[in-house]
Amino acid sequence: MSIDIDPLRAADGLTVTDHIENTQFEVYTDRRVDPQPRPESDHYFPVDASVAVETGSIEIPRVGLVETRDWDGNLLTRGDCYEMPAGEYHIGINPAPTKTYLGIKTGFSVSTTDRTTRIDLDVPSEIRLGFRSLHQTPAGTIKTPTDPKSVMKAVSLLGTALQTTSPERSFPTLRGHPPLIEPNESFEIPSQVTPIDSNVEIIIPPEYRYLYPVVSLAYYFAADVVPGDEPRIEGDGWTYPLEPGFEERTAQVLRQSFHMDCLARTEGFYPVDLHERETTNLDLNWEQLYDLPLAERLGEYLDVPFEEIEPELPQWTLTTDVRPDPENVEMLPFVAGELSIIRSPETVTPVDNDEGAGVGFFRGPGGNTAITIEGRAMSDDVSVDCGELMRGGASVGDTRGADASVERGAVPAQTEFIRPEPVDTVEHAWVGDGVPLDANKATLDAYHRRLEAGQVEQSRISVLVVCNDEQMREEDNVGDLYGLRDMVQFDIEVRHDLSREEMRDVLSSNVDFLHYIGHVDDRGMQCADDYLDLTNEDLEIGVSAFLLNACQSYQQGEALVHRGSRGGIVTLSDVANSPATKLGRIIARLMNSGFNLRTALHVAKRELITGHQYIVVGDGGTTICQSRSGAALVLSLEHTQTECLDVLVEGFPNGPYGIGSLMYINLERDDRNYIIPSKVSINEVTAKKVKDFLDLEDTPIFYDEKLTWNDELPDLTDQG
Incomplete structure (x- = not known):
């Protein structure tokens, strides 16, 4: 059970x-x-x-x-x-x-x-x-050849997971997980996958670069994807072109139709007071729209020019780049299930490690340091001089890599870094070869592990902090930050200077989250007596999620995911000890507050520019516990001319509270609900009301543009 x-x-x-x-x-x-x-x-x-x-x-x-x-x-x-x-x-x-x-x-x-x-x-x-349980499992697996026309038939069945074609399918609990797709010589549909006739067709050329970007649309509309020359969507007597700007138009259709479903569903089983419904400038008959069949309703939605609704739309949560290769077809149900905007880049921009153009930490001639992140020089407060402790042992100072030679460079030579095109969404994932800068390296085995998550022997959440370097003990007090919850039971253990054999035992244990502090280099993870290389060792991995806060930990983290973990946060380069310690503490508190890996790193990057040296590998939606609010909340506070504050509450989809969920803010006494994701501005709130609100839950707060927490926030009544 x-x-x-x-x-x-x-x-x-x-x-x-x-x-x-x-x-x-x-x-x-x-x-x-x-x-x-x-x-x-x-x-x-x-x-x-x-x-x-x-x-x-x-x-x-x-x-x-x-x-x-x-x-x-x-x-x-x-x-x-x-x-x-x-x-x-x-x-x-x-x-x-x-x-x-x-x-x-x-x-x-x-x-x-x-x-x-x-x-x-x-x-x-x-x-x-x-x-x-809010956990969702696929009804079965569609087996298909991987040529584009066959995959189009498989994608046409993703919408069979929908539990309704009414606007209520904008609730995550009524969408269901799409059936899986598996390469096969012949096309086979399991008996439990029953097609839905929505009367919506998506017509595209039979090419992966056109197919992959419409996968989320096919799922959400329960649409048939059929071959044709001009990309378009067709319904009951209407046609909507997807050119020019195919990928952009496809993303617009998803955002617009989903948002309008959220507005229309207030006419159905859940007639709530919805902020977005009250503030929309669209003059539409929502009751009539609610009662229309899906195809007719979608046609009415798309009659509204995107420019009219765009100002009302929240920032979408996730963009996933899926390379137009047949080996990526198995990822499509997982990407669609997240309602991700999908792009399918035919070319990639490689990053020349010798140029120092964004990977993070690079050594210049003679061992000098040159640091750029996404083309920007670090500010003085995070710059590294030759005397700063780094997480390794290069001649320029100690770094979180072990005995790193000057010649070794930032990354192993066999690692290909790529720079995906920037996104307008909060989160960004990458499916395909290469190591993406500033994006979640998503992998199929990690997503399958999300579905395979089974029973655990204890109800408590286990966190293990391992510090394998005496000079980094400042960070091992993150153990005090996990478990700062009054309604969630944690087992927290901090261990030091583990031997190679002890580290093997740790990695094989059923730990929910491993926070590793120490050194990593080409030889693997440094232990008290030797190095443990996860890429070469035959290991049983039981750790569910992790932060490897060490230099160049990408390959070791990738090996953890390949061998059994769901996902984790790793580094792409050498990382200085001081900002690495700060980031470790931020991630600890965010994971403890119920954030998933991708959103936690997104928040950390807002505070530390060095966060761009880190990426998520595996399933970026992994959490170790659930936030008290369900959604992941981030607050921004700003004093006004009076003694009051302006409050911005950002709600991010998280775990079972996915995109389309409802939230309401227990700050002002009203019953208005907001669609997740949301940015809710509440102006001129008294300091006492803000304090009472913050007492409800441990929450990340940007105050004076600096990240802080409830227990670190100064007395708001003394500010202004």
Whole structure:
């Protein structure tokens, strides 16, 4: 079973552990309870586990909205403060780390505080609780030859995962994971993959460079992809051209149609007060649009010029570059499932390691240092002089590489660095050969491992900090930063100077996150007695995710992913010890706060220009725990002319709270929801309200344009 439901030890209630998503939360009751298994059919919506308890109240440590339906599933009301008379009800509470449902056969009342949501029964009685993991698995695997026309047929079936063709499919839980694709000599469709007739066709030339960029559209529209000369989309009596500017037009269609679905869905099962709906300048009949079939609705959407809606659109989260090669077809379902904008570059720009044009740290003639990042010189506060400690042992100073020779250069000669074209999205992934600068090197085995994530033997989240160098002990106190959560249980261990054999044992253990501090060079990871080269060793890897905070750790990290890890953060070059320590501390707090690898590194780069020396390898969506809010939140605070502050709240998709999820900001008392991703500006907020808001959750905060945290923030009432 993917979900365990156990009695709490230190309080009255239950612990709910989702072993697939590595999430855990507590449900409180007004008395000790003994959960008894119940059939999953007790609940209106599907659940993975169901129990019954006798209690007078249910409380969760989340500020959520409670949705009440009658026993037939009809929506009765939704809110955070109301009462219901005696009756039989199905209840859902959102957000929560798992889908949470209650079955109640009595009257009840709903109330919220600034930290909890509570349901009080009129009389103590049996409550049936159901929980469903937000983990999604493919229905099956489509086998196909890898010629473009055959792959077009396979891509046409990605939309079979959609659980609805209504605008509600803009919710991540109603999209489903696309079926997998596997190369094969003949075309085979598994019986459980049933085509959906959406009456939408995407016509493109049968070439990979045209096929790959439309994959997310084919999935989201459940569209048939068919060969033709002029790229276009066709529906019930309408045609929309995808030229000129094929890839740009394709991205615009995805962004526009998805956003308009989010607005239209407020006319359906979830009639929430949506900020984007209230502020749109589009004068459309949303009720009528909601009721239209998908093809007709899409035609109406695309009748609106993109220029009219573009100012309303949030910054999209992810762009993925997929090289137009047949060996990349297996990646397509994973990229589509993330609703990524897809580009398919036919050529790449290699980076000449000798030029020092963006890889990071390079040695000039005679051992002098020359540092540029993305063509920009480092500012004085992060520049490296010959006396600064680097994470290795070059003649210019110590670096996080071990005994590095001047001749060795920044990277092994066999590594090909490439520079992808810049993106307008928050995150950037690369599928294909080469090591991309400033992009997540996505790999198929890592994405498969996301699906294969199975049960763990313990409900606690394990973090291991390994420091293999005495001079870097300043960073090993990151162990204190993991586990700064009041509702998530961590096992945190800090170890020093591990031997080669001890390091092998660590890597084979089922650790959720490994934070490695030390040296890496061509010989591998430095241990107390020798080097451990992960690229050559026959190792069993059990570590789920990692940060290898050492010089040139890319190849060692790539080997970890190849041998069993989901993903991690690695370096492309030599890294100076001081900024590396700062980055290590930032990543530790962000991962502890529930950020995924890609978004964590994105935030770190905003604070440290040296963050561009790091990339994510493997599955960039990997998390070690879930944020208290569900979404990953970043705040920016700015003092005004008064004693108030302007607050910018950025919400990023994260884990099960993917693009299209809803969030609301518990800063002002209103019920408006926002679509994730969002940037929410709230002006002239009193310092006390900001402080009360920040007390709810450990959150990264940009204050005076510097990254800080709740426990490091100065007294806001003394500023201004």
